[in-house]
Amino acid sequence: MKLIERYLNTHHLFHKPHKWFLAFLVSPIHALEMHYKKKYHISFRHAKKLFFFDMLLLFSTIFLFAGTLFWHFYDRTVLELVSVDIAAQETRIQSGSHTTYTISFANNSDMILTNAHIAVSLPDGFILDTAQLDTRFSAEQQLFTLQDVLPGSSGNMQIAGWFYAIPNKENTITATLSYKQEGRKQTEVKARHALAILRDSVLRTSVSVSDTLLGSGTTPIEIHIENTGDQPLQAIQLPFFQTDGLQIQQTETDYGSASEYIWAIPELAPNNTATLRGKLVSTLNPSITQIDTALTPEVFIAHTYIPQQTVPLNFTVLHPGITVQPAWQNAVPHLLPKEKPVLDVSITNTGNTPLSQITLHLPLQDESIDVVQFVQENSGILTRNQAFIVNSTHNAALSTLAPGKTTTLSFTIPIRANPKGSHNALQLQPKVEGVVAILPTTRFSATKDATLKTIGSTMVLSADVRYFTKEGDQLGRGPLPPKIGKETKYWGSIRITNGGNTVNDVRFTAKLPPYVHWPGRVSVSKGEQVIYNTKNNTISWQYSGLAPREFATIHMQLGLTPNESLRGLTPILIKDIQITATDTHTKQPLLTTHIPIDTSLNQDPIGKKRGTIVQ
Incomplete structure (x- = not known):
């Protein structure tokens, strides 16, 4: 076999051991093949021996195949004999209502289960009731720690809290039992899922408004939000209509504050109602005669806003003209x-x-x-x-x-x-x-x-070099003041600020002196990465365009290795600094330049005090 001849040698043992090992595994077959060729090939007087030889190979193959299947399908676990389940006690759950889940487990095997835990995966909106927590439960890890589970034993535990989620949408709660069979190191895991669909919400919203609107006009509107639950609700918000052409303006509210787009209520106590009054302003296309929209309040739970029960609104639209x-x-x-x-x-x-x-x-x-x-x-x-x-x-x-x-x-x-x-x-x-x-x-x-x-735009370009931040953190590396033959690394900052009009094709270019090294460490706030041209020591950056008053920043590391000719000087680190762009309104090109930046560290008082002149 060519595989044996090529890879079963000392060279591949040290340079490609994986191929040498594969050749070693099949070497017995190669040996049998060579034995066959030497003694039996094209020798019919050995037909009887060849028959037994072939049968031996056949039975060996069957044995290896059967062994492989057994090894593949053999299951040493007891997962089929261990059960875990999770179910809610309440048959109908509202978003924000107090809910209790019962978790049960059973060991129907003849093995003792050690190091047993039940992990509970709860939705983000499930707030645990700490007053009813099981002593075996870790709220931080959402984990029950169990004692050794004996054969034939079972148990259950409960977890309770206030369940906030989007009404009429499926939510999955998972209980995962993990354990080890006594005397074994392998951890076995079994999980069970429970689907929860919340019906309605403790946060009720009602709207009083005419069902007839003008295509362009205003209509009085009144919105009520009531907390029917037993817990205060924090950080409630009601985003106003997402329909183009509808806005709620001139609002007055007895709870929270309202802007053009949202009504925010910091807290609403149980059984309290917040009211908002305002004007529904419509600016609709003349072709629109019917609008179907909705209002959906949201409550802030576990660092996120969760939408609650939606209130549909249907309007007939009139167009006075x-x-x-x-x-x-x-x-x-x-x-x-x-x-x-x-x-x-x-x-x-x-x-x-x-x-x-x-x-x-x-x-x-x-x-x-x-x-x-x-x-x-x-x-x-x-x-x-x-x-x-x-x-x-x-x-x-x-x-x-x-x-x-x-x-x-x-x-x-x-x-x-x-x-x-x-x-x-x-x-x-x-x-x-x-x-x-x-x-x-x-x-x-x-x-x-x-x-x-009206007026065209302008571009403002600012640049500086620092060794320390304003807070005193060290940015640079190497000796300061810089020393002959040793590299000192500074951080350069470029800020490009646009004026009153949008500009396109923004391009920044600069050049590094021959004694300045480009380490390649750079960050930009937007646009493409900075390109360094090693042939002419130039750096460049470009961006498709900047909006009015928009800015972009470029931060880059610059390495200075001064030679003897720079002793006693503050060498230039970056020069020929300029920015070009095109004003999209006036169609005129823009050009802004900046003076070269040296090691004076004028914007870095800490670094300036340490020294700026090459020694």
């Missing part, structure tokens, strides 16, 4: 400081019913607008939240608007001499509100954006 259309007179692609462009806002009744009590809201939060001058040049009133309001008191055409009719209001928009803030465009969003006769208590609204491009 009103549009607001802003348009700039003498529209230009950009605005300049001190300009006074005029914005025309047209309000049209596109429905088939008259509209009344029409009010126009023009938010003026954009810091590019000179609000004081705006109020002087336009008719209306300014609210505390910087919204300019015009109604029938200021313009008689807003008292009633017949179907198919349009009225237009014009506003002079003074631009500040020095606009500030993070806005890279002047964006105004006129909003019109009105009342429909069939729903006199419900207001509806429509909004439309008017946007003009």
